[in-house]
Amino acid sequence: MQALTNKVKVVSREPMTWMERMYLPAILKGMAITFSHIFKKRPTINYPEKKRPFSPVFRGLQILNRDEEGREKCTACGLCAVACPAEAITMEAAERQPGEEHLYKEEKYAAKYEINMLRCIFCGFCEEACPKDAIYLSETFAPSNFQRKGFIYGKEDLLIPHPVEEPETFAKARGSRAKHPEGHGNEH
Amino acid sequence: MILAIDWMVFIEKLVLIIAVVSGSLIIAMYSTYMERKVAAVLQDRRGPSRAGPFGIFQPLADGLKLFFKEEIIPDFSSKFLFILGPSLAMLTAMMIGAVIPWGNKMHMFGRDISLQIADINIGILYVFGVVSMGVYGIMIGGWASNNKFSLFGAMRAASQIISYELAMGIALIGLLMVTGTLSLKEMVGGQMDHWWNIFKQPLGFLIFLICAFAECNRTPFDLAEAENELVGGYHTEYSSMKLGFYLFAEYINMFLSGAVMVSLFFGGYDIPFVNDIHLAENIGANWAAILQGLCLFGKIVCFLFLFMWVRWTIPRFRYDQLMNLGWKILIPLALFNMMVTGGLILLKQNHWHF
Numbered sequence: 241m242q243a244l245t246n247k248v249k250v251v252s253r254e255p256m257t258w259m260e261r262m263y264l265p266a267i268l269k270g271m272a273i274t275f276s277h278i279f280k281k282r283p284t285i286n287y288p289e290k291k292r293p294f295s296p297v298f299r300g301l302q303i304l305n306r307d308e309e310g311r312e313k314c315t316a317c318g319l320c321a322v323a324c325p326a327e328a329i330t331m332e333a334a335e336r337q338p339g340e341e342h343l344y345k346e347e348k349y350a351a352k353y354e355i356n357m358l359r360c361i362f363c364g365f366c367e368e369a370c371p372k373d374a375i376y377l378s379e380t381f382a383p384s385n386f387q388r389k390g391f392i393y394g395k396e397d398l399l400i401p402h403p404v405e406e407p408e409t410f411a412k413a414r415g416s417r418a419k420h421p422e423g424h425g426n427e428h
Numbered sequence: 429m430i431l432a433i434d435w436m437v438f439i440e441k442l443v444l445i446i447a448v449v450s451g452s453l454i455i456a457m458y459s460t461y462m463e464r465k466v467a468a469v470l471q472d473r474r475g476p477s478r479a480g481p482f483g484i485f486q487p488l489a490d491g492l493k494l495f496f497k498e499e500i501i502p503d504f505s506s507k508f509l510f511i512l513g514p515s516l517a518m519l520t521a522m523m524i525g526a527v528i529p530w531g532n533k534m535h536m537f538g539r540d541i542s543l544q545i546a547d548i549n550i551g552i553l554y555v556f557g558v559v560s561m562g563v564y565g566i567m568i569g570g571w572a573s574n575n576k577f578s579l580f581g582a583m584r585a586a587s588q589i590i591s592y593e594l595a596m597g598i599a600l601i602g603l604l605m606v607t608g609t610l611s612l613k614e615m616v617g618g619q620m621d622h623w624w625n626i627f628k629q630p631l632g633f634l635i636f637l638i639c640a641f642a643e644c645n646r647t648p649f650d651l652a653e654a655e656n657e658l659v660g661g662y663h664t665e666y667s668s669m670k671l672g673f674y675l676f677a678e679y680i681n682m683f684l685s686g687a688v689m690v691s692l693f694f695g696g697y698d699i700p701f702v703n704d705i706h707l708a709e710n711i712g713a714n715w716a717a718i719l720q721g722l723c724l725f726g727k728i729v730c731f732l733f734l735f736m737w738v739r740w741t742i743p744r745f746r747y748d749q750l751m752n753l754g755w756k757i758l759i760p761l762a763l764f765n766m767m768v769t770g771g772l773i774l775l776k777q778n779h780w781h782f
Binding site: 274282 | 469470471472473474477737738740741742
């Protein structure tokens with residue numbers, strides 16, 4: 241039959257020759273192949289000691305952002321919760337009292353802010369929806385937990401460390417993602 | 429006094445027995461580590477690397493795990509035989525070590541100490557006897573489990589060992605005719621600073637090697653524990669350290685069959701390319717004996733690697749293929765080898781005149 245493509249590999253149905261029926265040459269050939277794998281480079285890395293870098297567009301755990309003075313940016317407008325397709329975000333708003341100006345940037349803030357990491361699909365819509373650049377997705381993922389309630393992240397889990405009081409942990413948590421505390425991190 | 433016992437000999441042999449038994453246990457332990465590392469390396473993986481540097485405590489962790497597992501003896505099993513099975517497998521595996529010459533004589537405390545537990549003049553026959561005893565451990569364990577898969581595995585192991593022992597024995601007759609002795613010590617002595625027996629009996633060695641794989645129940649002949657057909661084979665019902673004993677016995681068997689093959693075909697404790705007698709005169713008999721022991725160990729490790737290399741290369745046989753190979757190919761080949769060897773020896777005695 242005429243082959244339609246040049247990818248066809250015709251299988252030989254001829255009886256095996258005497259050499260082939262000895263099997264030993266074929267076995268030696270196979271053993272040479274496995275032996276050659278000793279010298280091949282291993283694709284595995286020793287994970288916890290050595291980590292592969294994430295892609296620059298990786299979407300990991302959410303972070304609630306602060307401005308450069310350490311004030312929370314979130315105004316509890318609820319746009320992220322509306323944008324969330326998995327309905328993982330809930331929040332409760334509160335009014336900023338006089339004397340709390342060093343804590344919250346705007347007059348309204350989120351008294352309670354929760355993301356259920358078991359529901360979250362890490363789509364990043366919350367980051368896109370946020371008008372205040374208060375939430376963005378970081379380069380880490382949620383660590384494992386023994387209980388489901390451990391996956392409901394509150395404000396204390398999400399909030400970025402204070403940039404003035406703890407500059408080192410702040411820089412580590414911010415990562416390379418949000419280059420400027422003011423303005424959008426992913427504009428460029 | 430007729431029954432005057434030389435207590436020094438008693439102590440000397442006791443120390444040697446303890447050394448060989450504990451040595452083969454430790455080596456069996458680390459063969460499991462080697463097996464996993466070799467498998468990993470051949471498959472482009474990394475293998476155990478967490479317990480200790482390079483994972484060298486992995487065998488200890490494995491052993492500990494086996495000890496802490498629940499010990500299950502099935503209600504419907506025959507309990508005495510169920511426990512006897514793995515014990516027998518372990519016992520027979522370690523008994524082979526008694527006749528292997530682990531090195532030449534050492535001179536200590538004013539005595540010549542032979543590094544062989546028992547230099548019996550029918551050493552190789554003893555090995556055959558003990559090896560065929562080894563299948564009783566599997567047979568008894570499989571039968572006592574009262575489980576059809578265990579019994580299948582046990583039957584397979586028994587018939588496989590019967591089939592391959594024949595070819596193994598006949599393949600060895602050629603070697604026995606060449607060396608003219610049954611004692612392992614004398615066989616090794618004959619190879620010291622001479623041609624190794626592998627050059628005199630290449631076909632005999634090949635058959636012996638294939639049969640050794642079958643006797644050790646190693647892939648490609650591990651049909652007794654073919655997990656895709658028989659669940660776990662003869663050790664389906666076993667758990668905890670009783671299972672560990674079966675697995676351990678396999679590795680001890682591997683180590684000691686490597687030792688037997690090295691002694692028979694690869695010069696035993698002979699150091700290649702070195703005149704051993706000359707060496708012993710130069711650096712002293714003790715150091716020479718230690719070097720020879722290390723050399724023997726190195727050769728055995730090469731065989732262990734071969735066993736593992738084959739295991740991670742070649743898939744398992746089908747049972748009819750196994751039987752065909754044993755009865756229709758290996759036994760005729762072994763007979764042919766025996767005839768040719770006998771003919772050549774006759775010719776040589778006749779000074780190459782027909």
